[in-house]
Amino acid sequence: xxxxxxxxxxxxxxxxxxxxxxxxxxxxxxxxxxxLMFNSVNLAILAVAWHQGWLTGVLIVLFxxxxxxxxxxxxxxxxxxxxxxxRTTCADDLSALKG
Amino acid sequence: MxxxxxxxxxxFLAFALLGLxxxxxxxxxxxxxxxxxxxxxxxxxxxxxxxxxLGDASPQVHEIVRAPMTRFPSIRFGILLxxxxxxxxxxxxxxxxxxxxxxxGYMNEEKRGSLGRYFTYHSLFSTAMLGLxxxxxxxxxxxxxxxxxxxxxxxxGFWYQKPEASRAAMKAFxxxxxxxxxxxxxxxxLWSAGGSFVFSELFQQADSGVLSGTMxxxxxxxxxxxxxxxxxxxxxxxxxxxxxxxxxxxxxxxxAATMVAAGVYLMVRISPLLAHTPExxxxxxxxxxxxxxxxxxMALVARDIKKILAYSTVSQLGYMMAAVGAAGxxxxxxxxxxxxxxxALLFLAAGSVIHAVHTNDIFYxxxxxxxxxxTGTYFLVGGLALSGIFPLSGFWSKDEILIDLxxxxxxxxxxxxxxxxxxxxxxxxxxFFAVFIGPLKAGPNAHESPAVMTFPMGILAILAxxxxxxxxxxxxxxxxxxxxxxxxxxxxxxxxxxxxLGVAVALAGIGLAWLGYQVRKFRPDKLYAAVxxxxxxxxxxxxxxxxxxxxxxxxxxxxxxxxxxxxxxxxDGLVNFLTWLTYGFAQRLTRAxxxxxxxxxxxxxxxxxxxxxxxxxx
Numbered sequence: 001x002x003x004x005x006x007x008x009x010x011x012x013x014x015x016x017x018x019x020x021x022x023x024x025x026x027x028x029x030x031x032x033x034x035x036l037m038f039n040s041v042n043l044a045i046l047a048v049a050w051h052q053g054w055l056t057g058v059l060i061v062l063f064x065x066x067x068x069x070x071x072x073x074x075x076x077x078x079x080x081x082x083x084x085x086x087r088t089t090c091a092d093d094l095s096a097l098k099g
Numbered sequence: 100m101x102x103x104x105x106x107x108x109x110x111f112l113a114f115a116l117l118g119l120x121x122x123x124x125x126x127x128x129x130x131x132x133x134x135x136x137x138x139x140x141x142x143x144x145x146x147x148x149x150x151x152x153l154g155d156a157s158p159q160v161h162e163i164v165r166a167p168m169t170r171f172p173s174i175r176f177g178i179l180l181x182x183x184x185x186x187x188x189x190x191x192x193x194x195x196x197x198x199x200x201x202x203x204g205y206m207n208e209e210k211r212g213s214l215g216r217y218f219t220y221h222s223l224f225s226t227a228m229l230g231l232x233x234x235x236x237x238x239x240x241x242x243x244x245x246x247x248x249x250x251x252x253x254x255x256g257f258w259y260q261k262p263e264a265s266r267a268a269m270k271a272f273x274x275x276x277x278x279x280x281x282x283x284x285x286x287x288x289l290w291s292a293g294g295s296f297v298f299s300e301l302f303q304q305a306d307s308g309v310l311s312g313t314m315x316x317x318x319x320x321x322x323x324x325x326x327x328x329x330x331x332x333x334x335x336x337x338x339x340x341x342x343x344x345x346x347x348x349x350x351x352x353x354x355a356a357t358m359v360a361a362g363v364y365l366m367v368r369i370s371p372l373l374a375h376t377p378e379x380x381x382x383x384x385x386x387x388x389x390x391x392x393x394x395x396x397m398a399l400v401a402r403d404i405k406k407i408l409a410y411s412t413v414s415q416l417g418y419m420m421a422a423v424g425a426a427g428x429x430x431x432x433x434x435x436x437x438x439x440x441x442x443a444l445l446f447l448a449a450g451s452v453i454h455a456v457h458t459n460d461i462f463y464x465x466x467x468x469x470x471x472x473x474t475g476t477y478f479l480v481g482g483l484a485l486s487g488i489f490p491l492s493g494f495w496s497k498d499e500i501l502i503d504l505x506x507x508x509x510x511x512x513x514x515x516x517x518x519x520x521x522x523x524x525x526x527x528x529x530x531f532f533a534v535f536i537g538p539l540k541a542g543p544n545a546h547e548s549p550a551v552m553t554f555p556m557g558i559l560a561i562l563a564x565x566x567x568x569x570x571x572x573x574x575x576x577x578x579x580x581x582x583x584x585x586x587x588x589x590x591x592x593x594x595x596x597x598x599x600l601g602v603a604v605a606l607a608g609i610g611l612a613w614l615g616y617q618v619r620k621f622r623p624d625k626l627y628a629a630v631x632x633x634x635x636x637x638x639x640x641x642x643x644x645x646x647x648x649x650x651x652x653x654x655x656x657x658x659x660x661x662x663x664x665x666x667x668x669x670x671d672g673l674v675n676f677l678t679w680l681t682y683g684f685a686q687r688l689t690r691a692x693x694x695x696x697x698x699x700x701x702x703x704x705x706x707x708x709x710x711x712x713x714x715x716x717x
Contacts, residue, residue: 022701092695 006047013040027079027089031072038068102151103161103178105144106188107229110195113137114222117215130215134222135199141192141229145185152185156576160235160299175297179235182576183368183432187232190436191357194443195225197555198352201447204552205348205454217257217346224250228357232364236296237286237322240365244282244329247358248275254353255345267341274338274647278328285321288314289372302371311375319372319379322365330362330416333390337644339413343405347450350405355412355446356439363419363435370428380424387420388512393641395522399529400627400637403459404449407530411485412442414519418500421512427503434496437484437566441493444559445481448474451552452534455545461533468535471547475535477556482531484563486524486605489598495567498598505597517604524608529623532616 013036020033042061049057083089113134117124124130158181199221206214227246234240256268290296292314293304304310326332331339342354353359366373366383373380391414398410415438422431451474456464468475484491487498497520504513547553614620627634636642691698 018704022697022704091697095694 003047003051007044010040010044010047013037013043025091027082027091027094028076030091031075031079035068035072038064102144102148103180103233106141106148106192107178107226107233109137109140109144110134110222110225110229111137114219114226117219117222124215124219125212127209127211127214130218131199131203134218135196135203137222138192138196138199138225141188141225142196145189145192148180148185149189152180152182152576153572156182158182162235174238175236176239177235177297178233179298180233183364184232186432186436186576187364188229190439191228191232192225194356194439194559195221195228195352197558198348198443198447201351201450201552201555202346202348204549205450206346217254220250220253220257221352224254224353224358228361231361235298237289237298237301238296240368241279241282241286241325244325244361244365245279247353247361248272248279248329251275251342251353251358254349255342257346257349258344261344263341264344267338267344271338271342274335275328278325278335281321281324281328282326283321285318285323285325288318288321292318298368301369305372305375315372316376316379319369319376320382322369323379323383326362326365326420327386328362329365330359330420331390331413332362332386332417332420333393334643334646336390336394336413337640337647340401340406340409340640343403343409347405347446347453350409351443351446351450354409355442359412359416360419360435360439363416363423363431366420366423367428367432367435370423370426373423374426380426382424384421384424384509384512387417387422387424388515389417390414391417391421391519392515393417395519395526397637397640398526399522400634401526402461404452404461404464404530404534405446405459407461407526408442408445408449411445411523411526414523415442415485418497418516418519421516422500422503425504425507425509425512427500427507430496430499430503433499436569437492437496437563440559440566441481441484441491441563444477444556444563445485447552447556447559448478448481451548451556452478452545454548454552461530464534465537466535467545470545471535473547473553474556477553477560478531478535480560480563482527484566485527486609487520487601488524488605488609489602490564490567492563492566494598494602498601501597501601505594517600520601521604521608524605525612528609528612529616532612536617 017033017035017037017040020036021030024030024033042064045057045061045064048054049061079089082094086094088094113136116133117130123133158179160177160179162175162177199218202217202221206217209217224247227243227250231240231243231247234243252268252272255271256265258264259268286296289301289310292312293301293310295301295304301310305315328335339354339359343350345354373383394410394413394417398407398414401407401410415434419431419434419438422428422434452464452467452471453459455471455474456467458464480491484493487494501513501516501520504516615623615626639645
């Protein structure tokens with residue numbers, strides 16, 4: 001495994017995630033796609049850190065994962081509430097803030 | 100100078116006061132007196148001025164403003180007091196004063212406030228007319244020329260509730276404006292060739308030959324066009340009979356004595372230029388003579404007493420124009436002055452009759468002599484003066500004109516004007532017999548007008564009788580003033596038969612009227628039927644109005660239709676097309692604005708990709 005291939009994989013996963021965010025309408029699917037994008041970035045950082053022997057990178061990734069978990073928890077609870085109040089989990093219907 | 104300031108300032112101050120202080124204007128008793136005080140100041144100053152001038156008749160020029168705009172040094176404003184303007188000042192201020200006094204009686208049925216409006220307009224008109232008289236350059240003349248036009252418009256349309264009155268006001272304004280276009284072009288021609296607007300400088304330029312040729316001819320012709328509009332010369336005479344819709348004192352002041360004479364006044368003023376342009380002088384003579392004749396024929400069949408006087412005014416203005424054209428400015432100006440007095444008198448007398456019987460049709464009046472002896476006498480005096488009966492003022496001035504025509508060899512014009520004199524006498528006495536002597540038709544309640552109306556008529560009657568004896572004074576003042584006196588053809592003494600011929604023709608006219616309308620030796624209505632369609636043609640004023648209407652409909656409305664089409668479909672079309680284009684484009688573009696975050700994100704992603712591509716390719 002070379003670092004180039006790892007970065008390429010990371011780019012691929014990022015693109016899949018971006019596609020998901022843009023194309024999906026279900027909020028949980030969007031959240032999942034976001035996670036994909038996030039993890040592809042983690043992967044890229046790890047690849048570079050491994051290649052350079054850069055320990056701080058690993059630490060950043062660890063912190064990032066912890067933050068992501070919290071973020072997912074917040075996101076899921078928001079969607080749960082949205083489902084209860086608005087009876088929908090479709091992103092297009094949750095447009096109360098739209099001017 | 101001080102006197103000139105008083106003359107112009109009096110009415111102007113009255114106008115400003117009445118115009119700016121509504122309380123004053125609405126007051127029915129105060130407003131007239133403000134106006135009358137103003138014009139009285141003018142009159143008093145004019146009398147003093149004339150008195151001084153009889154001692155020393157050298158012209159005086161006072162430049163008031165020399166070029167407020169230094170970029171245009173030829174624009175100057177000044178006052179010219181000479182043998183032409185000083186007598187005219189007296190005439191204008193005197194008649195304006197008398198007419199305003201008369202209006203107190205004539206307009207006594209006006210509503211509160213409306214009388215103030217009337218006197219405000221009167222003051223405006225007086226200011227403008229006096230300013231026109233003393234102007235020492237063409238530009239200033241033009242300025243006041245338009246102002247008197249405005250005053251005339253406002254006063255003709257004074258009873259604006261009457262649709263005919265406001266229509267007549269509009270007509271008067273537009274027809275005179277038509278001539279004024281010529282005036283504007285003419286003064287620009289003279290300025291561009293002679294380099295000045297000032298009369299005396301233009302005369303010098305013309306004498307020295309700097310101002311000559313086509314430019315001079317076109318310039319003088321342009322000014323004559325303006326004079327034709329103002330002085331109601333054929334074919335612009337059509338506005339004057341309609342202008343009779345205004346109050347009768349207004350007709351007396353503006354449409355008989357002063358404003359309509361402004362055209363003649365202008366031609367007399369520029370008569371030294373006219374001497375250099377014989378072609379234009381020929382036209383002036385021809386149009387003046389033709390107008391005099393034509394208007395007199397129309398007066399023969401008119402039934403409205405004011406229309407008769409209006410046609411008669413047009414006819415007499417034709418006389419004056421003819422005299423100017425025949426190189427007789429002195430005679431013309433003299434006739435202008437005498438005509439101002441006796442025609443104002445006739446109008447005021449007619450107004451007095453109308454005030455009493457409330458109709459304008461002379462065949463609904465009759466036997467008013469017994470009821471209105473003063474008015475009848477004054478009308479008779481005015482009629483005799485207008486007919487040119489010795490020794491009233493009209494005789495002297497008409498005689499001067501006829502002599503001028505004869506000695507300068509204008510035979511055709513002479514005979515036409517002589518016939519016109521006969522017709523003048525006929526139609527005046529037709530009206531006189533029908534109104535004052537003939538059988539009673541209506542107006543049983545008619546009574547003599549109050550003193551406030553008869554007193555001004557009395558003064559005018561005296562002037563109409565004795566005015567003729569001022570001939571030599573007027574002439575001598577005049578000779579001092581016009582720097583280059585019109586070249587008199589060195590003819591011998593005028594033939595002595597002309598005065599007798601004039602009086603004989605006038606007496607014949609009076610006699611004919613007496614036979615036809617008083618003792619009824621022949622029936623004018625049968626004669627009218629006998630000439631067939633000619634009578635109808637005369638009544639319709641030779642269809643000149645219809646020609647104007649035809650031109651208006653065909654040329655003006657046709658052009659309007661074309662211009663309207665171009666505006667609607669070409670100009671507006673272009674704008675509409677651009678709007679449509681922009682709107683359509685915007686419609687398409689708004690679809691990109693969905694308001695969904697994902698779409699925005701999509702745009703960001705694509706944009707980023709493009710940037711990345713760009714960065715990579717470069």
